Structure formats: structure tokens, C-alpha cells
Amino acid sequence: MPAPAHRLGLGLAAIARPAYITSGRAGELGDDRDVATLRDRSRALLDAAYAAGVRYLDVARSYGRAEEFLAGWLADRPGVTGGEDPVEIGSKWGYRYVGGWRTDADTHEVKDHSLDAFTEQYALSRELLGDHLGTYxxxxxxxxxxxxxxxRVHRAMAHLRDRGIRVGISTSGPAQADAVRRALDVRVDGEPLFTSFQSTWNPLEPSVGPALAEAADAGARVIVKEVFANGRLAPGGEDGTEGARAAAALAARTGVPLDRIAVAAALANPWAWRVLLGPVGTDQLASNLAGAELTLPADAAEELTAxxxxAExxxxxxxxxxWS
Structure with a gap:
């Protein structure tokens, strides 16, 4: 396995449903977003990522048909889950996809953190992913x-923990750090419950960094998501905001594509166990992967910090x- 890719993961949030909030996505996908087309695109991305050495795959109940697409890929390629270098599968519960496979839906997903939602959604995830599900x-x-x-939710999730499934939280919003620190304190039967943290971190929104470092120091896994700021830190996604303009200027000055700079910046955090990529095409994936080969010069790193x-x-x- 190529060494640089071992700290990268592939997420299907942007490819397993017809609409999402990532800018620049429409130009890559076009208007052909039926189930069969996005299934084929997901499979192509999974094949390419696996060939490059990516071994962590991220889905969720609310990512359209992401679990279904991944389950089909796994069934057709049984060798990827065995041997000395298997893939690891992470999924999430707490949102339902309600978009009806439409780009113009009024609501695309609904949040529900109740025990009933956990019970229902875990059963669905388990039905599709079976023993491949390693993190929830x-x-x-x-x-x-x-x-x-x-x-009650903690006790139910502890049953997964005790069966060998790592449980954790993903975080969003300006109070990510508070959520991480609160979750670190949760114990069931005297043992930490949440030992995986998937949080948004990128040069435009690094506020959760110190809390994630604390999580890593406590022995938890840290997964970085939204490293491209939903397209704002990727070629073609610059949205006119001051930070995005400055990042694009840095990319132009250095001659390095902005997505690669964003990946390198995330990987420079020693507490990051995996950095998630969320491309919608194999060309995007190839460029993202190249960021793992990049070492940012000190002056560029300082510019990114600025x-x-x-957070608000x-x-x-x-x-x-x-959503588009």
C-alpha cells in the first residue's frame, strides 16, 4: 500500500445522493444523477481509492444510498475485507434522508437523536453492512x-462497543469543541464510550483542533471531515469570501492546486488519524490523493493559519x- 494514502479516507456523502452543498459538484456530475449512475460513480471511486491505498470508508444513514452502494461494492470484492490490510467501514446514525432523490427537495435530511432512531437506524446499517461495520x-x-x-442511548451504544464496534460522534457547528470534550467524559461501566471523533477541520474553521488533540491524547481516533470547506477550498469552488480568495491566491502563487494544499494542511495535524476525501469523480480523487505527497513550506503554513x-x-x- 502506498504509504501516504494510509492516513486518508473516502466518504460517499457527495456522491451517493443527487443533491449536496459542495460547490463545483454540479459541473463534475452534470444532470445525470439517477440511482444507477451514482451507484456506478461510487463504485469507480471506491475502486480507485482502494487501488491507491485508502482503507477507511465513510458512509451514513442520511447519505442517500451510500450504505447500499458500499454494501454492493463489498459483496462484489470480498478480498477487500480480509487479509492483513482490510478496509475499515464507518457509518453514522442520527439523520434520515428524506430528499426523495430530488435536487429541489425542500428538506433533504431530518435530525433525530432519540433512542428509537438509534435502534431503527442501527438495524438498517447492520442489515446492509453486517460484520463489515467497524465504527458507528x-x-x-x-x-x-x-x-x-x-x-439510555449511551447504554445501547455500549452494547455495540462491547461487541467490538468502535462508537463515537461526528461534530458540526461552532461548538464542536464543547461536544468533543463532553463526549470524552461519557463512560459506561467505567469505560470510555466514545473513542472516535469525526469533526470538521480546515484552514477556514480550525477551532476544534485543540479539543481533537485532547481526544487523540486520550487514545481516541480522530477523523477530519470537510477539509475542503464544502468546496470553498477546492479548484472551482472559491465563493468570493475573503478566506477563500486568500487561499486561492496562495494556490496560484505556489502553483499547487488548492485541494492538495487543504489535504496537506489537515495531514500536518499530528492528531489526525484519517483525513476524509469526498470527491464525485476519479479525477478529483486523484488530485485529492496527491495532497498526501505534499509538504507545505513554512511560509505557506503560516498563511493558511491566518x-x-x-467559527460562528x-x-x-x-x-x-x-443544495444542488
């Missing part, structure tokens, strides 16, 4: 939903992004 996250756990204080936006502003901008 609460999807976008926040303090306000109560899931980080719900002892791009950070106030970053998340307000993200919330306003259209």
Missing part, C-alpha cells in the same frame, strides 16, 4: 439535542449554502 458515530452530536447526556474565520461566521456561511 452519532451523526453531528451537539449539546442541544441531549444525545451526549442520554443514558485564514481562520470566526463560518457555520452561518455553511448553513446558507444551497
Amino acid at each position: 458515530h452519532v451523526h453531528s452530536a451537539t449539546l442541544d439535542t441531549g444525545v451526549l447526556d442520554d443514558g 485564514l481562520a474565520e470566526p 461566521h463560518y457555520w452561518a456561511t455553511r448553513s446558507a449554502r444551497p
Whole structure:
């Protein structure tokens, strides 16, 4: 396995449903987004990522048909889950996909962190992924939903932990660090419950970094998501904001594509166990993968540090992004 790719993962959030909030996605996908087409595109991405050495694959109940697409790929390629170098599968519960396979749906997903939602969604994930499911996250756990204080949910997830499935949380929003630190304190039967953290970190929104370092120090796995800021830090996705313009200028000055700079910046964090990529085509994937080969010069790293936006502003901008 090529060494640089071992810290990368592939997520299917942007390819396993017809609409998402990543800018530049429409130009790559076009208008042909029926189930069969996106299934074929997902398979091509999984094949290419596996060939490159990527061994962590990320899906969720709310990512359209992501679990279904992944399960089909796994069934056709039984060798990828055995031997000395198998893939690891992570999924998430807590959102339902309700978009009806439409790009113009009024609502694409609905959040529910109740025990009933966990019970229902875990059964569906288990039905599709079976013993391949190695990590199960609460999807976008926040303090306000109560899931980080719900002892019944914790007990139910501890049953997974005790059967060898790593459980954790993904985080979103300006209070990501609070969610990470609260989850680190949760124990069931005297043992930590949440030992995997999947959080948004990128040069525009690095605020969760110190909390993720604490999680890694405590022995948890840290997975970085949205490293491209939903396209704002990728070629063709620049949205006119000051931070995105400055990042694009840095890419132009160095002659390095912006997506590769974003990947290298995330990998420079020693606490990052995996950095997720979310391309919709194999050309995008190839460029993303090349970021693992890049070492940022000190001056470029300093410029990236200066791009950070106030967390509240970053998340307000993200919330306003259209699904397309």
C-alpha cells in the first residue's frame, strides 16, 4: 500500500445522493444523477481509492444510498475485507434522508437523536453492512439535542462497543469543541464510550483542533471531515469570501492546486488519524490523493493559519449554502 494514502479516507456523502452543498459538484456530475449512475460513480471511486491505498470508508444513514452502494461494492470484492490490510467501514446514525432523490427537495435530511432512531437506524446499517461495520458515530452530536447526556442511548451504544464496534460522534457547528470534550467524559461501566471523533477541520474553521488533540491524547481516533470547506477550498469552488480568495491566491502563487494544499494542511495535524476525501469523480480523487505527497513550506503554513474565520461566521456561511 502506498504509504501516504494510509492516513486518508473516502466518504460517499457527495456522491451517493443527487443533491449536496459542495460547490463545483454540479459541473463534475452534470444532470445525470439517477440511482444507477451514482451507484456506478461510487463504485469507480471506491475502486480507485482502494487501488491507491485508502482503507477507511465513510458512509451514513442520511447519505442517500451510500450504505447500499458500499454494501454492493463489498459483496462484489470480498478480498477487500480480509487479509492483513482490510478496509475499515464507518457509518453514522442520527439523520434520515428524506430528499426523495430530488435536487429541489425542500428538506433533504431530518435530525433525530432519540433512542428509537438509534435502534431503527442501527438495524438498517447492520442489515446492509453486517460484520463489515467497524465504527458507528452519532451523526453531528451537539449539546442541544441531549444525545451526549442520554443514558439510555449511551447504554445501547455500549452494547455495540462491547461487541467490538468502535462508537463515537461526528461534530458540526461552532461548538464542536464543547461536544468533543463532553463526549470524552461519557463512560459506561467505567469505560470510555466514545473513542472516535469525526469533526470538521480546515484552514477556514480550525477551532476544534485543540479539543481533537485532547481526544487523540486520550487514545481516541480522530477523523477530519470537510477539509475542503464544502468546496470553498477546492479548484472551482472559491465563493468570493475573503478566506477563500486568500487561499486561492496562495494556490496560484505556489502553483499547487488548492485541494492538495487543504489535504496537506489537515495531514500536518499530528492528531489526525484519517483525513476524509469526498470527491464525485476519479479525477478529483486523484488530485485529492496527491495532497498526501505534499509538504507545505513554512511560509505557506503560516498563511493558511491566518485564514481562520470566526467559527460562528463560518457555520452561518455553511448553513446558507444551497443544495444542488
